[in-house]
Amino acid sequence: MFKKYCILIIVFVLGLLPIQVNALSTSDFVVSEDFSIVSIEKDVVNILQTAKNYKSALAIYNREASNYNNVAIVQNGKVLQAEYGLISIKSTPACDYNVEFRNVIDNGSNYVNGCYGADAAYLGTNESGTKVMMMISGVAGWVNIDDVTIYPLEMLPSRSSTYVVKEGYLYHQIKQSFSSDFYSALINNGPAPSYLESDVEYYSYDGHYFYNNDSLWVMLDDLKASSRASSVNPNEPYYNYYQFVSHRTLTNVTYEEVLDYFRNTLQVSHQITSYLDMDKDSADDTLNRSQFYDEEDSFFQYQYQYGANALMMIGLSMNETAIGRSSLAFTRNNLFGHAAYDSDVEKNASRYFGVNSSIYSHAKYYISGSYANPFRFQFHGSFFGNKANGMNVSYASDPYWGEKAAQFYLNIDEAFGFKDYNSVALGIKTSQEDVKVYQYDSTTSTILYSTGKNPDFAFVILDEITNAEGTWYKIQSEATLNEESKVDMMYYYDYLNNIAYIKQSDVQLLLNMDKLGQKELVGVTFDANGGVFQDDSTSIHYALEMGRTPVIEVPTKENAYFVGWDKEIAPISEETTYVAQYKDVASIEMKQLPIQDFEWNDRINIDKGIVQINFTDQTTEEVELSTSMVSNFDLKTEGDQEVIVSVAGKTISYPITVNKELDTIRQELKEEITLVLEEMSELEELSPEQVERVLALKQRMDEYMVPYLTQPQLRALDGIIYKAINHRIHYVIYKNDLDASISGLSLSIDLGDSLDKKYLKDTIKLIVKNSINKEHEKLMEAVAVGNGYKVVDSFAIKTQKNLDNFELNTPVLISIKKPEGAKDNELFTVLLYVDGEVVKCYTKQTNNYIQFMTPAIGEFMLVSRTTTNEYIIDDVIETVRVDNSDADIPALIAAGLFGLAILLGAIVGVDALLRKRRRKKIHDQQKDTVEDDSIQ
Secondary structure (H helix, E strand, O other), X not given: OHHHHHHHHHHHHHOOOOEEEEOOOHHHOOOOOOEEEEEEOOOEEEEEEEEOOHHHHHHHHHHHOOOOOOEEEEEXXXXXXXXXXXXXXXXXXXXXXXXXXXXXXXXXXXXXOOOOOOEEXXXXXXXXXXXXXXXXOOEEEEEEHHHEEEEEHHHOOOOOOEEEEEOOEEEEEEEOOOOOOOEEEEXXXXXXXXXXXXXXXXXXXXOOXXXXXXXXXHHHHHHHOOOOOOOOOOOOOOOOHHHHOOOOOOOOOOHHHHHHHHHHHOOOOEOOOOOOOOOOOOEOOEOOEOOOOOOHHHHHHHXXXXXXXXXXXXXXHHHHHOOOOEXXXXXXXXXXXXXXXXXXXXXXXXXXXXXXXXXXXXHHHHHHHHHOOOOOOOOOOOOOOOOOOOOHHHHOOOOOHHHHHHHHHHHHHHHOOOOXXXXXXXXXXXXXXXXXXXXXXOOOOOEEEEOOOOOOEEEEEEEEEEEOOEEEEEEEOOOOEOOOOOEOOOOOOOOOOOEEEEEHHHXXXXXOHHHOOOOOEEEEEEEOOOOEOOXXXXXXXXXXXXXXXXXXXXXXXXXXXXXXXXXXXXXXXXXXXXXXXXXXXXXXXXXXXXXXXXEOOOOOXXXXXXXXXXXXXXXXXXXXXXXXXXXXXXXXXXXXXXXXXXXXXXXXXXXXXXXXXXXXXXXHHHHHHHHHHHHHOOXXXXXXXXXXXXXXXXXXXXXXXXXXXXXXXXXXXXXXXXXXXXXXXXXXXXXXXXXXXXXXHHHHOXXXXXXXXXXXXXXXXXXXXXXXXXXHHHHHHHHHHHOOOEEEEEEEEEEEEOOEEOOOOOOEEEEEEOOOOOOOOEEEEEEEEEXXXXXXXXXXXXXXXXXXXXXXXXXXXXXXEEOOOOOOOOOOOOOEOOOOOOOOHHHHHXXXXXXXXXXHHHHHHHHHHHHHHHHHHHHHHHHHHHHHHHHO
C-alpha cells in the first residue's frame, strides 16, 4: 500500500512520468479506485497519470490522446474509455440476459444478447463515464458501461467476428465469447461481391462495408466519422438479397417443389412423436423427423391470403426450430419461436393446437398484423433485416437473426436453382431521412406511412414513373390497404391492390432494376361445405399466379372426416371453386395407446399411438397420433391426467400418470454422482469403502436408470465403476481398423449377479465391422447430403454379453480415430441408423479421435462439414480400449470346446478308419481262403 501511494505522489509531483506495467489483458491492470490514464502498447501499459474522479481523468485523456499510443482511462482493472477498441457484450451461461441500448439516430430502445454476438465496435464513452457507444449489426447505440467490457485493440483476448469468402460465397464468422478463439456460428450470406477476395478475412459491423484484416484502426476511425471512405467498397455497399427482400413478395418456388425438398432432399418421412436430445441443444436428434412434414401447404395458402412470402416463412421457421425439430415445435406446435422470451423460453412460448395454427398465426398476426403494419411498434419493414431496420429489430435478441433466417431462405432457394435470388427489384434507403410513403405518385396525396430515420429500409419496386412532380417509384405497400387504397387494419393482403409510391430521391441504392413488374394472378375459392377453416370462415378466397396449383388447409366439420374436394386440385388459369367432401363419423377410439407413464418435467411421447375412426357406413380408418391431435396434458404437474384426443370433430381421452418421485430419486442420484466424481476421478485405486459406495450407487442406477450425463461425466463415472468392479467382469475389444474404444459399458449393463461369479466371469464385448446394410447406408447418405454433410465412412458395432447380443440400457461413448487426411478445420458428426430413422449422435473431436454418444448400438455413418475453426484439442482416453482389453474367456472356452470336438471327431474318425481297414483285411483274408478251397 505504501509503495502504491509513493508512485502516485511521484506522478503528481513530476507530472506525466510514465510507469510501465506489463499487461496482457485488462484484468492485469493495476487495480485502484483512482482513475488511471494510461497509454497502451502491444503488451505494456504505461501509467501516465491518475485522477480522483472521471471528469478530471477525461480532461487529462483529451489533452494527452494525441501524444501517446491508444490512451485509455482505467479504474479497478476496467477500461472506461479508449481511443481504439472493441466491445465484449455481457452474457450468461444460460443466455437469459439481454443488453439494452438506445439507438443513436432516433433514441429508440433495442436489445441484443451476447450469446449470439459477443463483440461490437467501440465508438466512445459519454462524458460521465456511464454509457458506451457501440456498433453491431448495422446500428450504433448507447449501452450501460456495466453491460460491456472495452478491450483496447492491443489487448484483444482472441479474434473478433469477421467475414470471409469461401468457394464464391460470403460467410459471416460470429464470435460467442472473447474467451475462446472459436467461431460459434458461420452464416452463409450468399454469392460474394466481386470486390472481396477469396480466403481473406474482413472486418465489418454493419455488413455493408468491409475492411481488410489489418485495418481495424482505420475502420474505427471511419465509423466514428460516420464515413466508409477507407473501406474496400466505399461506393458499392453490399446488401444480402435474402436479408432485405420483403415478405410482401411471392416466391417463384412451387408448393410441389417444397414438398419434394422435404421428402426427397431432407428425407423427412414423418412428424416427431417422441423426443431424443442427447446434446441438450433443444432439438430432436432424429434428422428425418420434422414438424414440417405434411404441413408445407399451409405456408403457400397463407402466403396468398396474408401477404407473407412462403419461402421466407419456411426459412424463418427452419432457423427458429432447427428444421422443425425444436422442443417448442414438438411440445407446443410452435414453428416460429412465438413469445419464446430469453428469460424462460419453455415457460413463455405460445402453444398452438396444431402446427398449421402456428403458420396461420405467424402469417396473419405476426407478419401482416405486426411486422408489416406501420401502426405497430414492431414495424421496421417486413424484410429480415438487421438491428437498424427490418424484423430483426424487434423479433430477436440475436443481432444476426436476420442473417440466419436469410441463410435458410438461401439454402432452400439454392436447392431449386436460385429461383428467387435477385428476382425482385429493391430500393434501399441508406440515408438517415424519414421517408414518406404516398397513396399516389403525388405529394398532395395521402401519406400512408413513413419509414423512420434509421438507414437500411428496403422497398420492393414495381415500376418507375415520371410526372410533373418528378420521378417516382411504384412500390409494394408494406401496409394492408382497403379498396380505396388507404391503410386498413385488416390482415388480408391483395398483391395487385396494395400499391404505394415513394420519390426517387428517397432511395440511394437500387438492385435488380431489370426485374420491375407484377405477376399475373387468378382467383380461387374453397367452400368448406358446412365445415369451417382455421379462421372460422366457411369459405376462403385468394389470388395466386396463373398456372399454379392452389393449396388449402383441411376444413373441419362436426362429426365428419374430410376426404377430399369435389374435383381434383390442379393448376388453374381461370376462376375456380372447390367444395369440401366428408364422411360422417359415428365415433373414434384408441386402437393402440402410446406411453402412459411419464416422469415429472418430461416431454410427451405419442409414439405408436393409433386412433380408429368409425364411420356411420360401418367402415373404419386408422390414423397415427400427432401433436395436433393431443391436448390437456401438463408434464410439469404430478399425478393422474387425461390426454384429450381430437379427430374428425370427435374427442376421446386416455390416461397418463406423471411421477415426480422418480425425478426426485434421479436428482439424488445426480448429486451422489457429482460427489463421487469430485472425490474419486483422480484416484488410481479405490479403498474398500469407496468400492462399496460406488457399487451401491451403480445398483441404484440399475434400478432407477442413469440420469443425464455429459460426455466427460459419463467417461469419468464409467472409469470409476470400472475400477470398483476390478476385473470381476471381463471387458473386451478386438483390434479393429477404427481403433474403437468405449466408455459407458459398465453403466449400460445391469450388474445382476455378475460380481458373484467366482470362476466363469461374465464377458462384455465390443465388436466392430467395416460394412453396413446397403439400403440403410443409402438412406443415411441421402439424409447426410440433404443436411449439408459430406459422407466419409460407414461401419457397424455390436455388443455381446458372453456369446449373446444385448441392447444398451443407457447411452455409451465411443471413440474412433480420425480418417487419414482429415483436416484441422473438418468438423465430424456420427449418424446412427435405428428402425428406418437416422439419428445425429452427440459428437465431439480431438486431435486424433472422434467421440460420439449413442443411445443404441448398430450401424453408423461418419460425415463431416468444413468450417473456419481449427479443432486442435488434446486427445481423451476411453475406459475400455484394445490395449487394456481382458481375455475373451467365453470365446476361448468356445474355441477350446470346438478344438476338443475336432480332436474327438478326429479320434473317432481315425478309429472308424482303422476299424474299416481291419474289416477289409479280414474280408480279404476270408476271400482268399474261399478262393483257395475252390482251386482245391
